[in-house]
Structure formats: structure tokens, C-alpha cells
Amino acid sequence: MMDVAIVGAGIAGIACARRLAGAGLVPVLFDKGRGIGGRVATRRADGLQFDHGAQYVTVRGDAFAAVLDAAETREAVARWQDGSGRGRWVGTPGMSSLAKALAQGLEVRQRAEVTALRPDEGAWMLRVRDAWHRAARVVVTVPAPQVAGLLGADHPLVAPLAAVGFAPSLTLMAALSAPAPFVTRCDPDDPLSWIAQDSSKPGRPASDAVAWVAQASAAFSRRHLEDDPDDIAAAMLPLLCDRLGTAPDRAVHAAAHRWRYAHVTAPLGQPCLAAADGTLCLAGDWCLGPRVEAAWTSGTAAADTLLERMP
Structure with a gap:
């Protein structure tokens, strides 16, 4: 035992x-x-x-x-x-x-x-x-x-x-061959409430593309929570590119993850x-x-x- x-x-x-x-x-x-x-x-x-x-x-x-x-x-x-x-x-x-x-x-x-x-x-x-x-x-x-x-x-x-209480969070993982205009961006009222240049963190592997993590707001996440991950990525990538001032065709990787119980409210x-x-x-x-x-x-x-x- x-x-x-x-x-x-x-x-x-x-x-x-x-x-x-x-x-x-x-x-x-x-x-x-x-x-x-x-x-x-x-x-x-x-x-x-x-x-x-x-x-x-x-x-x-x-x-x-x-x-x-x-x-x-x-x-x-x-x-x-x-x-x-x-x-x-x-x-x-x-x-x-x-x-x-x-x-x-x-x-x-x-x-x-x-x-x-x-x-x-x-x-x-x-x-x-x-x-x-x-x-x-x-x-x-x-x-x-x-x-x-x-x-x-x-x-x-x-x-x-x-x-x-919990709030869900949908996360986009994207890599773009485009300049990075900032390291992090936090805006609770935006559909993408958090954006981070993940490759800026210490010890990260070198890459020709910039790695980004974008986490959706609670409202956006609830609305799309049951969507297919590929559909979630397709919905979030244009939003990320808009905030970065680049085009979605600069993305070399895009995938989404669903956190059903992400944030304790x-x-x-x-x-x-x-x-x-x-x-x-x-x-x-x-x-x-x-x-x-x-x-x-x-x-x-x-x-x-x-x-x-x-x-």
C-alpha cells in the first residue's frame, strides 16, 4: 500500500x-x-x-x-x-x-x-x-x-x-518570419488579452522565425471553447498578425491549445x-x-x- x-x-x-x-x-x-x-x-x-x-x-x-x-x-x-x-x-x-x-x-x-x-x-x-x-x-x-x-x-x-470559479483560455502558438515590434502586450479588453514574444525568454533555442504566444480573453475563449483546434488557430492568427503589423502569410507555424480551467476567478x-x-x-x-x-x-x-x- x-x-x-x-x-x-x-x-x-x-x-x-x-x-x-x-x-x-x-x-x-x-x-x-x-x-x-x-x-x-x-x-x-x-x-x-x-x-x-x-x-x-x-x-x-x-x-x-x-x-x-x-x-x-x-x-x-x-x-x-x-x-x-x-x-x-x-x-x-x-x-x-x-x-x-x-x-x-x-x-x-x-x-x-x-x-x-x-x-x-x-x-x-x-x-x-x-x-x-x-x-x-x-x-x-x-x-x-x-x-x-x-x-x-x-x-x-x-x-x-x-x-x-474558473475562466477558460485559448492559446495560439505561432512563429512568424517578421520583425518583433514588442516583447509583451497585455490588454484585458482585447480579444487577445496577452501576447508574448516567447523567443525573447532566456535560454530559448535560436530560430529564423520569432516564436509568439497569444492568449485569448475570457470572452473570446468562452465563445470558441468547443471549436476545433485548427479552427481556433485560424481565428486567432489574423488577430495576432494585426497586433504585430504583419500578414498571416508570414507565419511558418500556427497551432492552438485549449485550457478549459485556465484562470481562477x-x-x-x-x-x-x-x-x-x-x-x-x-x-x-x-x-x-x-x-x-x-x-x-x-x-x-x-x-x-x-x-x-x-x-
């Missing part, structure tokens, strides 16, 4: 696992994806790469600052001078590098989607594909709207999640949720706010809660 099973290998899950491992437990992370880090992600295609989820990391507290300092020492992160004058960190050579560095030494089972959880004589059973696994404790770090699908709508921890307001018996915790950025640091803080809090309630 596993000490602790953690559902989701995003930043919250990794933070939880690190704290538990430091306390002498052996956590196991399960993630449905082929990569780890959740929205701290990097997509590679045609010799290009794009940070198509979280664009950068900011720091407010000393604890997370120490995490980034250690990652910088290992050359997994660097400061991004994007002209904003703000302290922004990025993974190097891609945002996913941060997650990989933080997860080093942990047991992560990828392409292992947990599709059901059920209590079992003081422990928990997890279904992964057609097999069941047993764990003494479980931490769930999936987006709040997905928790009911694992625990059941009538579980006591599900009801408080109704107050948590109404957080839970507490670091984590825990069952009364201390064997189950819920965590994620949705507990505290739409920041990577919030995910780390929440995952760490979930680990501390389990440790405090262990016999």
Missing part, C-alpha cells in the same frame, strides 16, 4: 510530494498527461518551442522565493527582462523545466489517469485504467470542477467547491480542504488564486495537514 497517492503532477501536486518526501514518506504522483507541471508547460514542434500555459512566475513570499533561488542555482529558472519592470521568472530552456526540476527524485507515473476514488477500510482505492491501487492517504490536485467526478457529487468536500479562500479523518486533502491554485506560487503554497499546506493528522 502506498503512503500517499497524489492525483495530478502539476505544481500543487509536486509541492505536496516534496514536503511529504522530506518528512520521510514515499508519495506517488499520478498524472494523465505525458508531461508534468500542469499549466507550467512547454510545447515543442517543428524545431520550435512555446510556453503555452503559464507565461512566467512571480514571487510574494519568502518560502517560494527560496524555491526559485534553488531552481536558479540549478539553472532551471532565470529572470525574464520583458520590459515590464516587474520581477518575472521563467523556466529554462522552457517553463516545463521548472516543474521537472522540482519533481526530481519523486515517483511520477505519467499517462496514468485516475478515474475513480473510493474509501476502503480506512484507506483509499484509486482506479488507473483497469487496475486498482491502494493508498493510506490521497491528495487530489485536479481543477475543482473535476473533483466530483472522482469522489462523487455527494462527498462532503465537493459542496464547498461550488463557489470556486473566484478562489476558495483557504490553502486546502481536508476530510475529517485526515486521509484526504484537496489542493490547487484554485484554493488561493491564479498564480504558480498559490499552487505551491496550497500543495505544501495539504502535505502539512496530512502530516499533522497522522497518528
Whole structure:
């Protein structure tokens, strides 16, 4: 039987696992994806790469600052001078590098989607594909709207999640053989609320084309959320080219990604949720706010809660 099973290998899950491992437990992370880090992600295609989820990391507290300092020492992160004058960190050579560095030494089972959880004589059973696994404790770090699908709508921890709100985000990854007029552009009222010259980040691979990431506004994203990815890219590329002052035929690559639960708009307001018996915790950025640091803080809090309630 596993000490602790953690559902989701995003930043919250990794933070939880690190704290538990430091306390002498052996956590196991399960993630449905082929990569780890959740929205701290990097997509590679045609010799290009794009940070198509979280664009950068900011720091407010000393604890997370120490995490980034250690990652910088290992050359997994660097400061991004994007002209904003703000302290922004990025993974190097891609945002996913941060997650990989933080997860080093942990047991992560990828392409292992947990599709059901059920209590079992003081422990928990997890279904992964057609097999069941047993764990003494479980931490769930999936987006709040997905928790009911694992625990059941009538579980006591599900009801408080109704107050948590999310906004979707559609992301365009494009490479253009045209001059770059700026590094970043942020306009919440524009259909493309965020545009970043991704290739301006430190450690990015050299290319003849400029790599851009454009993230659509919540309104645009909701309107096109169920569109085919190719149709999303076709709709967003002309908008990007218009903002860059160039023509769509200068694009040498264009692809889109759909983030259904991208931005927390109404957080839970507490670091984590825990069952009364201390064997189950819920965590994620949705507990505290739409920041990577919030995910780390929440995952760490979930680990501390389990440790405090262990016999």
C-alpha cells in the first residue's frame, strides 16, 4: 500500500510530494498527461518551442522565493527582462523545466489517469485504467470542477467547491518570419488579452522565425471553447498578425491549445480542504488564486495537514 497517492503532477501536486518526501514518506504522483507541471508547460514542434500555459512566475513570499533561488542555482529558472519592470521568472530552456526540476527524485507515473476514488477500510482505492491501487492517504490536485467526478457529487468536500470559479483560455502558438515590434502586450479588453514574444525568454533555442504566444480573453475563449483546434488557430492568427503589423502569410507555424480551467476567478479562500479523518486533502491554485506560487503554497499546506493528522 502506498503512503500517499497524489492525483495530478502539476505544481500543487509536486509541492505536496516534496514536503511529504522530506518528512520521510514515499508519495506517488499520478498524472494523465505525458508531461508534468500542469499549466507550467512547454510545447515543442517543428524545431520550435512555446510556453503555452503559464507565461512566467512571480514571487510574494519568502518560502517560494527560496524555491526559485534553488531552481536558479540549478539553472532551471532565470529572470525574464520583458520590459515590464516587474520581477518575472521563467523556466529554462522552457517553463516545463521548472516543474521537472522540482519533481526530481519523486515517483511520477505519467499517462496514468485516475478515474475513480473510493474509501476502503480506512484507506483509499484509486482506479488507473483497469487496475486498482491502494493508498493510506490521497491528495487530489485536479481543477475543482473535476473533483466530483472522482469522489462523487455527494462527498462532503465537493459542496464547498461550488463557489470556486474558473475562466477558460485559448492559446495560439505561432512563429512568424517578421520583425518583433514588442516583447509583451497585455490588454484585458482585447480579444487577445496577452501576447508574448516567447523567443525573447532566456535560454530559448535560436530560430529564423520569432516564436509568439497569444492568449485569448475570457470572452473570446468562452465563445470558441468547443471549436476545433485548427479552427481556433485560424481565428486567432489574423488577430495576432494585426497586433504585430504583419500578414498571416508570414507565419511558418500556427497551432492552438485549449485550457478549459485556465484562470481562477473566484478562489476558495483557504490553502486546502481536508476530510475529517485526515486521509484526504484537496489542493490547487484554485484554493488561493491564479498564480504558480498559490499552487505551491496550497500543495505544501495539504502535505502539512496530512502530516499533522497522522497518528
